[in-house]
Amino acid sequence: MFLSDFEYFAPKEAGEAFALIGRLGSNARVLAGGTDLLLMMKEKMIEPQYLIDINAVPEFQGISDLPGKGAVIGAATKISEVEYSPLVKEKYFALHQAAGELGSVQVRTMATMGGNSCHASPAAETPTPLVALGAKVVLASATGERQLPLEEFILGNRKTGLGEGELLTKFILPEPAPRSASRYGYIGLRGAMEIDAVNMAVNLVLETDGRTVKDLRLVMGSVSPRPLISVEVPSILVGKQFDDALVEEAAAAACGEAKPISDIRASAEYRREVVAVLARRLLHEAFNAAQEV
Numbered sequence: 001m002f003l004s005d006f007e008y009f010a011p012k013e014a015g016e017a018f019a020l021i022g023r024l025g026s027n028a029r030v031l032a033g034g035t036d037l038l039l040m041m042k043e044k045m046i047e048p049q050y051l052i053d054i055n056a057v058p059e060f061q062g063i064s065d066l067p068g069k070g071a072v073i074g075a076a077t078k079i080s081e082v083e084y085s086p087l088v089k090e091k092y093f094a095l096h097q098a099a100g101e102l103g104s105v106q107v108r109t110m111a112t113m114g115g116n117s118c119h120a121s122p123a124a125e126t127p128t129p130l131v132a133l134g135a136k137v138v139l140a141s142a143t144g145e146r147q148l149p150l151e152e153f154i155l156g157n158r159k160t161g162l163g164e165g166e167l168l169t170k171f172i173l174p175e176p177a178p179r180s181a182s183r184y185g186y187i188g189l190r191g192a193m194e195i196d197a198v199n200m201a202v203n204l205v206l207e208t209d210g211r212t213v214k215d216l217r218l219v220m221g222s223v224s225p226r227p228l229i230s231v232e233v234p235s236i237l238v239g240k241q242f243d244d245a246l247v248e249e250a251a252a253a254a255c256g257e258a259k260p261i262s263d264i265r266a267s268a269e270y271r272r273e274v275v276a277v278l279a280r281r282l283l284h285e286a287f288n289a290a291q292e293v
């Protein structure tokens with residue numbers, strides 16, 4: 001479990017970071033919190049020659065409110081900052097919940113938002129609510145930048161759309177719609193730090209009557225190689241008055257859409273049952289919360 005030799009760089013501004021990653025190419029890796037990267041290096045799954053530590057770059061840090069337009073979260077923002085942000089709690093409750101469930105206090109203090117999406121683990125905590133909330137990622141290099149919906153950035157287990165010489169610099173979240181609420185939940189095998197067997201986020205918008213579903217996104221994690229956006233649940237609920245019978249139908253539909261595998265953490269069968277339980281629970285929680293907005 002020893003690290004192989006590497007050369008360490010700590011750029012102080014974005015331009016310097018882009019120049020380094022462009023020059024050092026595929027022999028370099030970005031170091032954010034290191035909570036995934038250093039384990040992979042210790043286990044010799046990867047042996048980068050260069051590490052580019054992005055923690056001292058101010059442009060990649062922090063959470064900014066864009067009143068009426070949404071919010072921006074820098075890629076190197078720590079998970080604990082998101083967990084304790086009053087802005088995130090008020091506007092993006094599902095992300096607040098997920099940040100508070102990631103690992104332990106020690107892990108959340110080191111780990112970053114960008115690292116959680118770039119590592120692209122199917123069981124990752126924050127991509128699920130980010131996709132439900134409609135987040136986009138900004139990918140930038142020495143030659144320019146582009147934006148992608150997060151669901152198009154995460155391509156599979158440890159696969160992303162990050163191009164050569166690119167860094168993920170920030171997440172852009174849209175302003176929540178009026179009468180909307182988001183909720184996140186997960187099931188693991190024990191109450192303490194563990195990897196999620198299933199996680200899920202719901203983002204629900206109501207019409208002015210306070211009962212009819214205007215818009216809905218339900219996203220599942222850990223039941224497919226990448227965050228899975230339900231197609232059937234919105235088709236069952238949108239345009240209809242929210243009621244228990246429709247929620248039951250929606251929960252069964254989500255269960256049918258999930259494509260889980262059996263592994264050391266749970267069987268595929270158990271995961272499918274959990275999808276139905278979480279869908280039922282989170283749809284009710286988000287509906288009740290949206291009625292109170």
Ligand SMILES: Cc1cc2nc3c(=O)[nH]c(=O)nc-3n(C[C@H](O)[C@H](O)[C@H](O)COP(=O)(O)OP(=O)(O)OC[C@H]3O[C@@H](n4cnc5c(N)ncnc54)[C@H](O)[C@@H]3O)c2cc1C
Pocket residue numbers: 029030031032033034035036037038054075076079101102103104107110111112113114115116117118119123124125126162166167168169193194195196
């Ligand atoms: C004990 C323990 C418990 C954990 N529990 C959980 C959990 O409950 N839920 C969960 O989701 N995760 C968990 N993790 C995994 C890990 O903490 C998270 O995935 C974390 O968010 C990774 O962020 P990081 O900043 O540490 O990334 P790093 O380890 O620094 O980087 C991860 C990968 O992303 C790349 N990268 C990082 N930032 C960027 C960027 N801005 N642009 C381009 N590439 C980038 C790196 O090069 C590397 O390939 C746990 C880890 C440990 C050690």
